[in-house]
Amino acid sequence: xxxxxxxxxxxxxxxxxxxxxxxxxxxxxxxxxxxxxxxxxxxxxxxxxxxxxxxxxxxxxxxxxxxxxxxxxxxxxxxxxxxxxxxxxxxxxxxxxxxxxxxxxxxxxxxx
Amino acid sequence: xxxxxxxxxxxxxxxxxxxxxxxxxxxxxxxxxxxxxxxxxxxxxxxxxxxxxxxxxxxxxxxxxxxxxxxxxxxxxxxxxxxxxxxxxxxxxxxxxxxxxxxxxxxxxxxxxxxx
Numbered sequence: 001x002x003x004x005x006x007x008x009x010x011x012x013x014x015x016x017x018x019x020x021x022x023x024x025x026x027x028x029x030x031x032x033x034x035x036x037x038x039x040x041x042x043x044x045x046x047x048x049x050x051x052x053x054x055x056x057x058x059x060x061x062x063x064x065x066x067x068x069x070x071x072x073x074x075x076x077x078x079x080x081x082x083x084x085x086x087x088x089x090x091x092x093x094x095x096x097x098x099x100x101x102x103x104x105x106x107x108x109x110x111x112x
Numbered sequence: 113x114x115x116x117x118x119x120x121x122x123x124x125x126x127x128x129x130x131x132x133x134x135x136x137x138x139x140x141x142x143x144x145x146x147x148x149x150x151x152x153x154x155x156x157x158x159x160x161x162x163x164x165x166x167x168x169x170x171x172x173x174x175x176x177x178x179x180x181x182x183x184x185x186x187x188x189x190x191x192x193x194x195x196x197x198x199x200x201x202x203x204x205x206x207x208x209x210x211x212x213x214x215x216x217x218x219x220x221x222x223x224x225x226x227x228x
Binding site: 016033034041042043044045046049089091098099100101102103104105107 | 118144146153154156157158161181203205207210216217218219220221222224
């Protein structure tokens with residue numbers, strides 16, 4: 001059974017800082033690993049999707065990596081901005097299944 | 113593209129009443145829709161998987177008679193919370209997937225339910 005853990009639960013940084021959010025998963029037979037952003041009281045916005053054949057994906061200031069052997073994924077945010085403040089969720093599929101298993105998220109606050 | 117809407121965005125109801133939440137894919141046909149529940153400061157938990165024209169598949173511990181799911185068309189799925197109780201108060205989010213297989217899911221904005 002897939003379990004997804006995110007560390008830290010909360011992170012507060014000054015504007016402009018580069019930061020890394022961590023995600024670990026237990027089932028290495030993962031096919032997709034996704035990072036989402038959730039603003040307070042809102043739904044989810046997909047940020048990056050990494051398939052098992054890929055090691056990383058980039059979109060603007062965001063870079064996500066996937067290491068299946070170690071069961072880890074990281075989301076790197078460069079030059080953080082106050083608008084990046086949100087909860088970031090990591091989700092992996094349960095190997096062989098279409099279902100997504102979510103971590104509890106990392107609440108990021110970027111201070112001006 | 114790939115927009116998913118939910119209606120209503122929030123609802124307050126009395127205990128014992130039923131509440132229907134709609135999930136629509138606005139610009140694509142969704143073969144599969146998923147329903148999630150999120151409690152405060154918790155992660156999303158999958159409740160059920162809904163395929164158009166067939167019965168939903170519920171996750172362990174989710175009462176299918178309490179959470180009725182109907183996926184009548186390729187653009188609409190509904191979740192009805194029957195005989196709602198205060199413990200059903202939560203944030204309900206749906207997602208939709210375009211094709212079978214390992215395509216990404218597109219998420220709706222969520223519906224906040226408060227049962228008094």
